Amino acid sequence: MLERPDLDEDIGSKMVDPTRYRGMVGCLMYLTASRPDIVFVVCMCARYQAKPTEKHLYAIKRIFRYLKGTLNIGLWYPKDSGFTLTAFIDADYAGCQDTRRSTSGFAQFLGGRLVSWSLKKQKSTAISTTEAEYIVLSRCCAQILWMHSQLFDYGFVFNVIPMYCDNQSAIALCCNSVQHSRSKHIDIRNHFIK
Template sequence: MADSHPVKTSVKVRHCLTPDVDGESVDQHLYRSMIGSLMYLTASRPDIMFAVCLCARFQANPKLSHLSAVKRILRYLRYKPKLGLWYPKTDLFDLVAYSDSDYGGYNLDQKSTSGGCRFLGNRLVSWQCKKQSTISQSTAETEYIAAALCCSQVRLIHHQMLDYGITFHETPILCDNTAVPHITKNPVQHSKTKHIEIKHHFIRDCVEKKHIQIVEVKTNKQTADIFTKAFDSTRFAQLVEMLGMINFQ
């Protein structure tokens, strides 16, 4: 891939990746080793997280179309080989989280993808991209589930920072869905929430105990968007910058 043509995004906007049952099979060991290497790289390159997780879903029976998608990630890395996270020491130490999801974005089983990231000041410290285990019946439900997953990661950081004598209160989780803050503050189960699994409702307890607070944010300011779906080159570049990544010369 050293002489390949570079691209500006890690995945096509309309990628349409499916199991491709009738497609040409490729070497499973090669495909899995490529995915494993890229998963290792996501520890310092969150900009490829969504693309790698998407391709990782087809490791059981990889096809040529899946291998092409993986090679596109390598072509993107060739376009930005020195992109990385910057951690300035003179910065704020406030914990802020972003939570987002797409709605039924995976065209095979109509399941949604949860994405989230946590910042200490302007320093990105953790992130995740995960396909939800159940099919959501509304955008409010899928955003609520994503917020609950993000909340568990925030609470983990809370406990870790206690070892250093640092305590956080009412950590904001920024979500671009209006319904989520209302659901977390309303303990009454109604027609829009009664079907949501009980395990996700622990976020209400965290809000009540003032561990976190759900704050609405505009979609164009939603940093976690990059972990849930594909974008064109302009929006993708904006999101990479919002992650605090810079190009090291």
């Protein structure tokens, strides 16, 4: 598994050819459709396409070396696993070194098979880990409801769809419809989960 690269704007370093860098990032973005293990680091590198430096190019080359060494890794969909819909959610707190915005992601499994995943830098700066996790819970819930409606059209019914989150405060905020003084600032769009 790739380690999280320690990337920032790196203003003082030598610039590299942006066209070449963008081409390499585009190639890796294409690969993320079947290699969810590289999504996070590729998205980190993609943030610096405007002014890439040698540090950023080194991170890109490291991803290619990782891919070369893990050619046998990929998605596997056996036909004999169960048919339950499950989601896992996580977010960091102020993980972007430049903007201090959080990066959030979720993965959805259908019977133990990874069928949907997403990783995005949040549009607003969260003031707590709870808020960062709550925002991604809302995004994941919208995706789960869409998947539920699609599968319902094919005759599959799910009574309960578990969503796993490691932040107890975010879970409590989802379950409690009362607004508290510390959560009033959270945008209405994120209350979709309620």
